[in-house]
Amino acid sequence: MKRTIVVGVDGSPESRAAADWAAREALRRDMHLRVVHAWLWQPLGAPIVQDRDTEARRSQEVLEEATAELTHRYPSLPLTAEVLQDTPVPALLGAAKDAETLVLGTRGHGVIAGFLLGSYGQQLIAAAECPVVSVRARHGRPVGGPEEGEVVVGQQGGVEESAGVLGFAFEAAAVRKVPLRAVRAWSLPPVYGYSPGSMWIAEQFGGLEPFEKAALEQALEPWRLRYPEVEVVEQVDMGSGGHVLLSAASDAQLVVVGRRVRESSVGARVGSVAHAVLHHAVCPVAVVPHS
Structure with a gap:
C-alpha cells in the first residue's frame, strides 16, 4: 500500500x-x-x-x-x-x-x-x-519561494532528538533535487561568564560557536550517508531560533521545523520557534513532531 x-x-x-x-x-x-x-x-x-x-x-x-x-x-x-x-x-x-x-x-x-x-x-x-x-x-x-529554492531545516538538540526533523527535510530535498540548508541557532547562556559547564565547553571546542557547529555536523552525519545526493549547506548563527531560521528561509521553497511532543497545563503546544516560522515564513512550513 x-x-x-x-x-x-x-x-x-x-x-x-x-x-x-x-x-x-x-x-x-x-x-x-x-x-x-x-x-x-x-x-x-x-x-x-x-x-x-x-x-x-x-x-x-x-x-x-x-x-x-x-x-x-x-x-x-x-x-x-x-x-x-x-x-x-x-x-x-x-x-x-x-x-x-x-x-x-x-x-x-x-x-x-x-x-x-x-x-x-x-x-x-x-x-x-x-x-x-x-x-x-x-x-x-x-505562494512561497521559487521551485528551485532550497529546503531549509532548523536543527536543535542532539542526534536522536532531531532525527525525525532531519529525515523529513532530507527526503524533501532529495525528491526536489535541491540543496538542503541546515540551520542551528545559539545564544550565550545567562551565566556564561561564571558557569563551569560553559567554561568547560569553551576549553574543549575553542568556544561555544565551534561547539554548536560540531553538534550540527554530528546530527547531520547519518543523514548525509543515507542521502549522499543531497547537497548540504550548514549554517550556525547566534540569535533566537525563530529569527535565525526566518532569515535563512527568505528564498526557500519549504521550511522544516520540529515540535517537541509534550503536554503542558494548557494542553499541547506548538513551540516558540515553530510558532514564529508558521506565522511569518512566506513559503510552506512543515512541523515535525519529535520526542
Missing part, C-alpha cells in the same frame, strides 16, 4: 492552495493523496433556518470541486475523497493517524502582519502525530 498524504479542504482559496501543494508533493514522493472535508450536522439554538439536506449537499460539492480541480491539473495522481462526519479537528486528526503528512491552508495578512494560522490549524499542528504542512495562499494557489 502506498504511503498517504492527507489534505483538508473547505472550499476556501487557502484550502485549494493546500490541496494543490499536497497533490504535487504526492506526485513527487509517489504517494496517494486523500482529500477530506469535515462536516457534522449541528442544529443551532437560534432562530435561523437550517436545512440538513442542503448543507450535506454543499459539503459534497466542496469535495467534488476540489477533486475535479486536482484531477484536471494532475491526471496521473492517485487520490480518494471523503466527507468526514465530525468537527474539523477530530476529523482531520483521525484521518491523519496513519498518514505520512497532513496538509492545511493558511490565510495571509501580508509580510509585516504575518499569517493567520487559525485556531483549528494551531490545534491540529500541536496534536497531530504526523508532520503537518501549512501552506500559504494567493488567488487559490500556493
Whole structure:
C-alpha cells in the first residue's frame, strides 16, 4: 500500500492552495493523496433556518470541486475523497493517524502582519502525530519561494532528538533535487561568564560557536550517508531560533521545523520557534513532531 498524504479542504482559496501543494508533493514522493472535508450536522439554538439536506449537499460539492480541480491539473495522481462526519479537528486528526503528512491552508495578512494560522490549524499542528504542512495562499494557489529554492531545516538538540526533523527535510530535498540548508541557532547562556559547564565547553571546542557547529555536523552525519545526493549547506548563527531560521528561509521553497511532543497545563503546544516560522515564513512550513 502506498504511503498517504492527507489534505483538508473547505472550499476556501487557502484550502485549494493546500490541496494543490499536497497533490504535487504526492506526485513527487509517489504517494496517494486523500482529500477530506469535515462536516457534522449541528442544529443551532437560534432562530435561523437550517436545512440538513442542503448543507450535506454543499459539503459534497466542496469535495467534488476540489477533486475535479486536482484531477484536471494532475491526471496521473492517485487520490480518494471523503466527507468526514465530525468537527474539523477530530476529523482531520483521525484521518491523519496513519498518514505520512497532513496538509492545511493558511490565510495571509501580508509580510509585516504575518499569517493567520487559525485556531483549528494551531490545534491540529500541536496534536497531530504526523508532520503537518501549512501552506500559504494567493488567488487559490500556493505562494512561497521559487521551485528551485532550497529546503531549509532548523536543527536543535542532539542526534536522536532531531532525527525525525532531519529525515523529513532530507527526503524533501532529495525528491526536489535541491540543496538542503541546515540551520542551528545559539545564544550565550545567562551565566556564561561564571558557569563551569560553559567554561568547560569553551576549553574543549575553542568556544561555544565551534561547539554548536560540531553538534550540527554530528546530527547531520547519518543523514548525509543515507542521502549522499543531497547537497548540504550548514549554517550556525547566534540569535533566537525563530529569527535565525526566518532569515535563512527568505528564498526557500519549504521550511522544516520540529515540535517537541509534550503536554503542558494548557494542553499541547506548538513551540516558540515553530510558532514564529508558521506565522511569518512566506513559503510552506512543515512541523515535525519529535520526542
